[in-house]
Amino acid sequence: MAFLSLRALTFFSLLVLFAACIVDATPAVKRDSRTSAPSGAVVVRGSGTKSGEYSTVQAAVDSLPDDGTEQVIFIYAGTYSEQVYIDRDGQTTIMGQTSDTSSYTGNTVTITHSSSLGTAGTDDLTGTLRVHKDDFALYNVNVKNTFGQASTNGQALALSAYGTNQGYYGVGFYSYQDTVLAETGNQFYGSCYIEGAVDYIFGQYARAYFHKNMIASIGAGAITANGRSSSSGVSLFVINKATITTSSSATTSLQGKVYLGRPWEDYARVVYTSCSLGNLINSAGWEQWSSSSPNTDHVTFAEYESIGSGASGTRASFATTLTSTSGYTISDVLGSDYADWVDSDYL
Known part of the structure; x- marks a missing residue:
């Protein structure tokens, strides 16, 4: 009888433990579709445009009043070959048609353009999407700069973001060099896909929080290039709970050929918290800007609880391992x- 009681007790304990695990488990993100325009939205439809709608994104943006009012643009499925510039006053939200609002995987809208520093003259002017305003949100749109790789002047932005309270949700960003410019203000990137090879998350003055993104390298190089130039500079990039991996479009093995970042300026600050690092990450983790200008004396290049094959090895001498996320939380x-202003559905 004692043996049977012990078995029964053990079985009951397992049931209790299983139930506790269910209670404690984080609920799955609800996956909703967005297939039609919300009431009052300005509509973009590239094919079969109806009365009152626009066939290009820029035309829809230009139609908005510059009067501080809140405005929404809805884009139907399609590829829009254009460069888009937004600078109006007032909260502006752009939503793409999608089968899954929770991430980039169901995106059906792509804005694409090809431009590089060699022809545009400045990094900003190469951007497929140039957002020069505060209070902006973009949902479920792919943004691509298709210029590709060049030996010189190959900077080719998908996004040029100048402004505070900017949020990007389920967005796909694609380029090779300098994909995302987070330049000024406070910015949030949630459940996005960011692809590139060289310095493809960069900027000088912004405070940017990247949460649960897929960050994919298509070639060898550094992922981030932060340009904080003095101890009083406010710029800070925190990459939280990201998956760092090799892009499916990479044409060669990147094992050990990618770095978490390099310092554009002497006081660069980039922190990775609770990220999964694939074998593309070099064991040093971080690299200097160049042999002639290392820019490593005052950097904050840090990790907290990295996991995966890219988390192992001896890190560079100027790198830091954190014991907590104090100072680097979203707040x-x-x-x-x-x-x-940050959409809580993406936290």
Whole structure:
């Protein structure tokens, strides 16, 4: 009888433990579709445009009043070959048609353009999407600069973001060099896909929080290039719970050929927290800017609880391993009022 009781007790304990695990488990993200325009939205439809709609994204943007009012643009499925510039006053939200709002995987809208520094003259002017405004949100749109690789002047931005309280949700960003420019203000990137090879998340003055993104290298190089140039500079990039992997479009093995970042300026600050690092990450983790200008004396290049094959090995002498995320939480980066403008569905 004692043996049977012990078996029964063990079985009951397992049931209790299983139930506790279910209770404690994080619920799955609800996956909703967005297949039609919300009431009052300005509509973009590239094929079969109806009365009152626009066939290009820029035409829809240009139609918005510059009066501080909140405006929404809805884009139907399609590929839009254009460069888009947004600088109006007032909250502006752009939504793409999608089968799954929770991430980039169901995106059906692509804005594409090809431009590089060699012809445009400045990094900003190469951007497929140039957002020069505060209070902006983009949902479920792929943004591509298709210029590709060049030996010189190959900077080719998908996004040029100048402004505070900018949020990007389920967006796909694609280029080779300098994919995402987070230049000024507070910015949030949630459940996005960011692809590139060289310095493909960069900027000088922004405080940017990247949460649960897929970051994919298509070639050898550094993922980030932060340009904070003094101890009083505010710029900070925190990459939280990201998956760092090799792009399916890579044409050669990248094992050990990719770095978490390099310092564009002497006081660069980039922190990875709770990220999964694939074998593409070099064991040193971080690299200097160049042999002639290392820019490593005052950097903050740090990791907290990295996992995966790319998390092992001896890190560079100027790298830091953190014991907590103090100073690098979302409220530390974006301020205590971040909940006023960051979409909580993507946290």
